[in-house]
Structures are given as structure tokens and as C-alpha cells.
Amino acid sequence: MKKIVLATLLGVSLAAGAATLLKADPAKTSVSAVFKQMNVPVESKFKKYSIAIDYNAATPDAAKASVEIDTASLDLGDADMNKEVAKKDWFNSAAFPKASFVSTSIKSAGAGKLNVTGKLTIKGKSADVSFPLSVKADGAKQVFEGALPIKRLAFNVGEGEWKDTGMVADEVTIKFHVVAGQ
Secondary structure: OHHHHHHHHHHHHHHHHOOEEEEEOOOOOEEEEEEEEOOEEEEEEEOOEEEEEEEOOOOHHHOEEEEEEEHHHEEOOOHHHHHHHOOOOOOOOOOOOEEEEEEEEEEEOOOOEEEEEEEEEEOOEEEEEEEEEEEEEEOOEEEEEEEEEEEHHHHOOOOHHHHOOOOEEEEEEEEEEEEEEO
8 A cells, every 4th residue: 555655646746847748829939030131130930830848847957849840931021032942042941841959958047047959950951059048937838038049051051152141141040939838
């Protein structure tokens, strides 16, 4: 009898500390790319993505996250430009329809702050990346905000004539604001 009670208590204790799968609220969540075109800042949002976050505020170091972005869904505000960025020289969305991020480590960095490490894959090229992330409770939901600076040419985004960074800068920041709950 003692073993059953102890096992039950341990099971409840372990379950209470386990991460919880959160679903992103698409109406309140955004993922965008910020870059300079002809030295003018541009922010363009991705319209299609899926985000999975396993998170429990009591045990942030057990958290995990994965993101998939439909590369053809980048909205530059012009239909012709949207088609252009999906072509081979840019995202090559026909061959590489998704960009992805999968966390390998999420560590607490103080109240409301996390350090995230993982693998970013764009256009078939992968790189280990790290970035800070803020997290705060908003009622029953969690709000995650962060920015990941990358170099687009490291992922072959902008080939051919577009390798010249005079027109479009190499530096791109992937910004995200994720509101998620059960």
C-alpha cells in the first residue's frame, strides 16, 4: 500500500513539474523578418507558421520549442515581390517550403527571461543559434517575445545578383511575439 501511495505521489509531483504543451493563438501571434532594403528598414510578416511550445513556468529549463515557417508566406506588401521572394534565388520555396527552428536547450536567465539554443534551418542550411527570450504570464496564457539576428547569405537566401548586399543587407532579424495557452 505504501508503494502505491508513494508511486502516486511521485507521479503527481513529476507531472506537476513537467512541461505543458501550449498552443499559439494565431490572432495574437506574429513572426516577421526585419531587414534593410536600400538602407531603409523593412519589416515583413510571415502569414503561415506552426509553433509548438512545451513550457511550465515552474520548470523553465525543461521547456522545448519548435517552429516551422512556410517560406512562401512572407508578405512584403506587394504580390509581385511576394512571388519573387519565393523563387530560387531567395527562399526557393518549391524545393524548401519550410524554414524551421528546434530548441536543444532552454535555460532560465532570471525572472521573465530565458536563453534559447537550437538549430535553425533555412533553405536546407542549418546552423546552431542562441538568443534571449522574454516570457510573461497574461492571464492563463504565456507571452514569449524575442529576436534572432542572422546573416541571410549564410543560408543562401539571396543568390545570384542578390548576393550583393548593397540592395538588401545581409543582416536580418527574425522577430516573434507568441501568445500561447492550453
